[in-house]
Amino acid sequence: MINVALAGNANCGKTTLFNALTGANQFVGNWPGVTVEKKSGRLKKHKDVVIQDLPGIYSLSPYSPEEVVSRRYLIDGRPDVIVNVIDGTNLERNLYLTLQLMETGLPIICAVNMVDLLKKQGKHINLKKMEYLLGVPVIGISALKKTNLDVLIDMMIEEKHKEYSFPKYDDRLESALSMIEDQLRGVVSDEDLRFYAIKFFEQDDDVWGNVALDSTRRSEIEELIKTAEKVFGDETGSIVANARYDFIARVVDMSIVNEKDFVMTASDYVDMVVTNRILALPIFVLVMWLVYYISIQTIGGAGSDWVNDVLFGELVPDTATVLLKSWHVASWMQGLIIDGIIGGVGAVLGFVPQIAVLFLCLGILEDCGYMARVAFVMDRIFHRFNLSGKSFIPLLISTGCGVPGIMSTRTIESEKDRKMTIMLTTFMPCSAKLTIIGLISGTFFPHQSWVAPSAYFIGMAAVVCSGIFLKKTQLFAGETQPFVMELPAYHLPKVLNILRYSYERSIAFIQKAGTIIFASMVLIWFLSSFNFKMQMVSQQESMLKTIGSIFVPIFKPLGFGDWHACAAGFAGLIAKENCISTIQVTFGNPSNAVFDKLMLSHFSSFGAYSFLVFNLLCAPCFAAISAMNKEFGDYKWTLRAVGYQTLLAYLAALVICQSSVILSGSYTWLNVLGVAIGILIFAYGLVIKRPAKTVDAESQLAKEGI
Known part of the structure; x- marks a missing residue:
């Protein structure tokens, strides 16, 4: 072997x-x-x-x-x-x-x-x-x-591999390493002498702590290190690093020929604009507005209209009704299939065209090299707000799904930065939340192209503001880690790569609709069709209304104190797509035209937008919560994250809804009080400086079991 x-x-x-x-x-x-x-x-x-x-x-x-x-x-x-x-x-x-x-x-x-x-x-x-x-x-x-x-x-697979001599560095460094090797001889194997000598010289904590040396040898090595630092006038870690880079410089100078060292490439000219300190952010905002405009308002929206109005509005329900009646299926079973399964799952599948177009656009941006520039631009912004630039990569991945976004935080070296990124990653609008964005923007703001992309920037704002606040707490205080990445050259996107990127994510969305959402809709239909005595009743007498009504007083200040919305919000914990399918089922699975009228009659425009913001920022689906718990390795951290997300979502939705009431002119002192409380809490988190206590890094890591 x-x-x-x-x-x-x-x-x-x-x-x-x-x-x-x-x-x-x-x-x-x-x-x-x-x-x-x-x-x-x-x-x-x-x-x-x-x-x-x-x-x-x-x-x-x-x-x-x-x-x-x-x-x-x-x-x-x-x-x-x-x-x-x-x-x-x-x-x-x-x-x-x-x-x-x-x-x-x-x-x-x-x-x-x-x-x-x-x-x-x-x-x-x-x-x-x-x-x-x-x-x-x-x-x-x-x-x-x-x-x-x-x-x-x-x-x-060659039986014998060529033996080689170790890289030779500065003579003074080599002399010090040779003397350290003499001290290690007999303690570590001869084949490992060079490696351990360098690590002892670099004062590698892991080596110093795990290699058993007697006090005499240890003190000899310590004296050698002190002498070397005096000779070089530098710390040992820097001495070795400089020696390696000197060696590398010689190899590169003698091995590589670059014909374009003094020639500006096309990528360089583009980056002068795209990564410009002043223009970079406005360009990014414009690009994301265009992506969402194409996905939600135009091409993707037209596709979703056909799927909703024709495919699941007429063809599938009508065909299913005729078949079920011809087979003499019981009326309750017809209700389950048509109103529960077809109506609920169909409401989610109606957003597949928008999701496919969105990922098609994001695939183009990623494949051509622009998204790497976005990470570079956001790193500059993130560092100003005490966030690691590496946090942007998980956030970007989370626009597809929060679960892989959470898992990708493993690349962040700092344990505190990693945990904070896990907590903030699901603020980004994933494909599941796109269904809510599409419904609210299409129903309440059909001619306002700013609504859909605003969800993306609200997620970004939540990340940045949370970074400012959380870095002031003892749990996350400390220096942020530097972010190093290579910017690839711009190139034309490969059609097959983009199509595969969009196809895989769209199929994953459809599979989710066919499994988790299918099962959820059976449960939602059951709860909305039966009472606690297991009698088939109308929506107004159902278990779902009773359960949803319990939470109406809590969400009433947010503008969606309606049992339909409350039930949808809790169903969204299973999968965010359930929010839309649940509302569809609770309204009796009407046609799209009737459904739009019912939505407009039950919610104000800003109440609906508040509903969007709350579900955008609140606790994610169970799958994402499970991924958070796995990465945290501690249920207490998971509870902290879910609690923080839900509280922030509530405050943001409260300020948006109550501010809209004040702007409309028909407000009371309670509306003003609600906005004032929300703004004061945000201001306290962002402005008030709380000096973090100094904690020994090793004792903190030991306390956390790392």
């Missing part, structure tokens, strides 16, 4: 290579005790070769869970060979990890990926010279186009 470890920076093409090498022979799970995904697979046509896809990392310093996992696997697991995947378009950054991998002494193959992109960029890497300088095998590949993968496979 041959064990191969794939290691590399994030976004270097490692996962693409892993998929190409293993195909369907993959196993996915979590590393023991860590919420970091573990992906293994067997090499195609070589079942005796197991490939381990290590998490994307930038170094072997154990600061993030990913780095801890990778380092432990390499040092303790000792794979037979490491395939270091290097992004050829960013050689300097990637080689920093390469040197650290070489310092482990494990057999290594450097696979320089994206050689096809290098050619387009006018760059050329002399792989033979690079191999000579590093002293390890180097091969150029394209994981996407599967270039040279057969050669790489042959190199992986």
Whole structure:
């Protein structure tokens, strides 16, 4: 059995290579005790070769869970060979990890990926010279186009891999490392001496705490470190980092030829405008308005109108009615099928065209490279409000679904920033919430194109304001982590990629409608058709109205104190799509024209908008809550998050509704009091400065069980 470890920076093409090498022979799970995904697979046509896809990392310093996992696997697991995947378009950054991998002494193959992109960029890497300088095998590949993968496979399964000497740094540093190795000899294995010597010199806490050294050896190493710091006039961590970068600079200077070093590319010219400090945010707002306008108001809206008015408004219900009557089906069963299942599920499926168009637009923006610029722009904004720039990626993913967005927070190194991002991620309008956005904007604001995109920016505002407030609390106080990412060159989107992106998310939405929402609608129909004595009754005497009416006083100040809306809100905890289908069922599954009239008669425009804002920001669906609980690893944190989200949603909806009443002119002192209380609470959270107590980082982590 041959064990191969794939290691590399994030976004270097490692996962693409892993998929190409293993195909369907993959196993996915979590590393023991860590919420970091573990992906293994067997090499195609070589079942005796197991490939381990290590998490994307930038170094072997154990600061993030990913780095801890990778380092432990390499040092303790000792794979037979490491395939270091290097992004050829960013050689300097990637080689920093390469040197650290070489310092482990494990057999290594450097696979320089994206050689096809290098050619387009006018760059050329002399792989033979690079191999000579590093002293390890180097091969150029394209994981996407599967270039040279057969050669790489042959190199992986060779019985003996080429031995190499460790990278040699500054003579003074090498002297210090040699003396530390002498102190470690007999304590760690000879093959690990170089790695542990460097880690002791860097004053790596994990190594100093776990390697058993007697007091004499420990004090000798401490004296060596103090002497080296005096000689270099710098800290040991910086000494090693500078030595590595000096080595990398020599390799790059002698290996890479860049024909366009002094030529502005088309991407550079576009970025001068798109990432401009003044223009970037207005452009982003305009782009998102256009996306929602196309998705909700025009193309997507036209498709949804046909599905609602024709397909589920006439064809399906009428056909089902004729068939059920011809089969002499009981009237209660006809009500369940037509009013409950077809009416409820159909109300959700009516938004599929809007969702498909939305993801089509987002797919274009992502594939062409614009969304990477958005992350860059938002990082500048987020840092001003004490948020990590890395938080934007989970937020972006959450526009599809909150569950993967929550799971993607694993890439955030800081435990506090990660927990805060988990708490805020579901503020973004996911595809399920798009059904509520579509209903409210289409019914109450048919000619107002600002309503749909405003939901997106309300979610962003909730994230930013929460970041300001939460960073002032003891739970989240501390410095935010820097965000580093590579901006890809702009390119024309690939039609197949975009269509697949839209198709997969639309199908996932439809599957959800066919399972969770189907079951929910059976339950909602039952509750809305029977009383507590199990007698079939009208909507006004049903269990659902009784249950919904209990909560009417709570939501009345928000403008939707109606049992239909209250019942819909609680059904939305199962799945947010249930909000719309539940309202449809509680109104007796009328035609769309009648349904619109009923909605307009039961809710004011701003009461409906308040309903939209509340459901946008309040506790997410059960699936997302479950994902939060898994990532937090503590039900108390989950309760904190759900409680905070619901409270913020209530306050925001209260201020919006009561402000609209005041603006209309027909208000009382209670309306003014409600707005004043809401604004004061927001102001207190945003403006009042509460100095955070200083807490020892190690004791805090120990307290949280990390």
